[in-house]
Amino acid sequence: MQIDHTERGIFNESHHAFREQVRRFYAQEIEPNVAAWERDGAFDRNLFRKAAKAGILCPGVPEEYGGGGGDILHLAVCYEEHGYSPAGASIDSGIDTDASAYIILLGGTEAQKQFWLPKFASGEVVGEGLFTEPHAGSDMTAMKTTAVRQGDQWVINGSKAWITNGNHLDLCLLVARIKEAGDTKPKFGLFLIDADAPGVSKGKPFQTMLRGCGNLGELFFENVRVGDDRVLGGPGASGLGQAARTLSITRTIFAARSVAACELAFHMALDYVKDRPAFGKTLFDLPVIKAKLAQVKMRIAVARAFVDKCLVAARDGRLTAEQSSMAKLWCTEMEVEITDICAHLHGAMGFSNEHPISKMVAAARGHRFAMGVSEMQLDTIARQL
Numbered sequence: 001m002q003i004d005h006t007e008r009g010i011f012n013e014s015h016h017a018f019r020e021q022v023r024r025f026y027a028q029e030i031e032p033n034v035a036a037w038e039r040d041g042a043f044d045r046n047l048f049r050k051a052a053k054a055g056i057l058c059p060g061v062p063e064e065y066g067g068g069g070g071d072i073l074h075l076a077v078c079y080e081e082h083g084y085s086p087a088g089a090s091i092d093s094g095i096d097t098d099a100s101a102y103i104i105l106l107g108g109t110e111a112q113k114q115f116w117l118p119k120f121a122s123g124e125v126v127g128e129g130l131f132t133e134p135h136a137g138s139d140m141t142a143m144k145t146t147a148v149r150q151g152d153q154w155v156i157n158g159s160k161a162w163i164t165n166g167n168h169l170d171l172c173l174l175v176a177r178i179k180e181a182g183d184t185k186p187k188f189g190l191f192l193i194d195a196d197a198p199g200v201s202k203g204k205p206f207q208t209m210l211r212g213c214g215n216l217g218e219l220f221f222e223n224v225r226v227g228d229d230r231v232l233g234g235p236g237a238s239g240l241g242q243a244a245r246t247l248s249i250t251r252t253i254f255a256a257r258s259v260a261a262c263e264l265a266f267h268m269a270l271d272y273v274k275d276r277p278a279f280g281k282t283l284f285d286l287p288v289i290k291a292k293l294a295q296v297k298m299r300i301a302v303a304r305a306f307v308d309k310c311l312v313a314a315r316d317g318r319l320t321a322e323q324s325s326m327a328k329l330w331c332t333e334m335e336v337e338i339t340d341i342c343a344h345l346h347g348a349m350g351f352s353n354e355h356p357i358s359k360m361v362a363a364a365r366g367h368r369f370a371m372g373v374s375e376m377q378l379d380t381i382a383r384q385l
């Protein structure tokens with residue numbers, strides 16, 4: 001499947017060259033290994049270092065912090081190529097460390113940026129945002145994990161669930177309810193905690209319908225002690241508030257990945273029906289099949305136009321929360337429907353774990369939840385009415 005991205009008119013030569021680099025990495029380092037990783041139950045942690053060597057980690061992080069010095073569109077290219085890869089669904093969120101890198105880039109102190117970002121970009125550190133808890137997902141106010149001030153330290157207790165790359169994690173970007181003497185209103189802060197610090201432990205990865213080789217993990221925190229240097233943005237600062245801006249960017253890029261996954265599913269289905277003998281011709285010769293595929297093609301084209309507009313707005317600093325919620329909601333819901341239609345066109349083969357399309361259906365379901373469920377996106381849009 002070779003797709004011409006020049007006609008989209010939003011990418012320059014550097015983005016196109018970068019896309020080739022990312023595509024090569026998926027073809028050489030991920031696709032041939034995915035079946036073995038699925039048997040082992042997890043992809044190789046070393047993949048992050050290999051990706052760094054290939055120059056594809058943190059492409060949008062400034063060079064002064066060890067990143068690629070590109071822009072949001074470089075990051076979008078990474079996500080899109082993840083969506084275009086037949087192995088993309090299996091590795092789940094895969095080699096992405098950028099969402100967490102952006103949290104530090106937008107919300108961290110200068111010292112935190114200097115210290116952590118080069119480690120993200122080199123693959124030395126795998127970091128992730130830890131928001132969700134066993135009993136608190138969309139509703140952050142139900143969060144039970146606490147950070148209590150004791151002398152010049154913070155003592156953290158609680159647990160987090162459904163964390164991307166949980167088992168590969170080196171750095172937890174953990175959100176906790178802050179408890180300080182005299183507080184009346186609920187306050188939250190983001191703490192940078194080493195995953196091997198005393199008091200941190202990891203649970204078994206969740207078993208999901210995806211049966212891929214990524215992992216969604218659980219982490220426990222018991223009397224974990226950190227100093228003020230581990231509070232995002234510094235104590236008393238609004239590091240978490242600043243970092244919340246990251247969500248609009250990552251939701252949009254997430255939407256771009258969903259569109260790419262739909263396009264892959266479309267091409268898989270098109271190839272399959274053209275090849276499949278049926279009723280003296282092929283499945284493709286049945287008008288009803290052609291009409292279904294025509295609708296899929298149209299939906300992808302329309303979604304892409306809006307996502308591209310949002311990507312450009314994100315690059316130029318004009319992206320609104322409403323736009324990013326629209327992109328995330330529309331494209332992830334579309335991904336659920338289109339991967340299902342395309343799997344259906346594969347007949348029983350679309351139900352087989354041997355074929356990537358079945359994993360793409362399962363992964364799409366997860367994409368509706370990650371970075372905020374569809375109803376939360378709708379709520380963001382509704383609040384602007």
Ligand SMILES: Cc1cc2nc3c(=O)[nH]c(=O)nc-3n(C[C@H](O)[C@H](O)[C@H](O)COP(=O)(O)OP(=O)(O)OC[C@H]3O[C@@H](n4cnc5c(N)ncnc54)[C@H](O)[C@@H]3O)c2cc1C
Pocket residue numbers: 128129130131132135136137138139161162163164216365366367369370371372373375376379
């Ligand atoms: C693939 C994947 C990767 C993830 N990675 C991470 C990660 O790295 N870090 C992390 O912290 N979390 C992660 N999560 C967790 C994810 O953020 C949560 O699943 C999500 O926030 C929803 O929380 P919940 O699952 O507790 O569902 P709940 O919040 O309990 O919601 C359950 C259902 O209730 C409905 N609902 C919820 N809120 C509303 C509302 N306001 N209005 C109307 N209906 C509503 C929706 O139908 C929703 O599906 C990941 C999840 C997945 C699937």
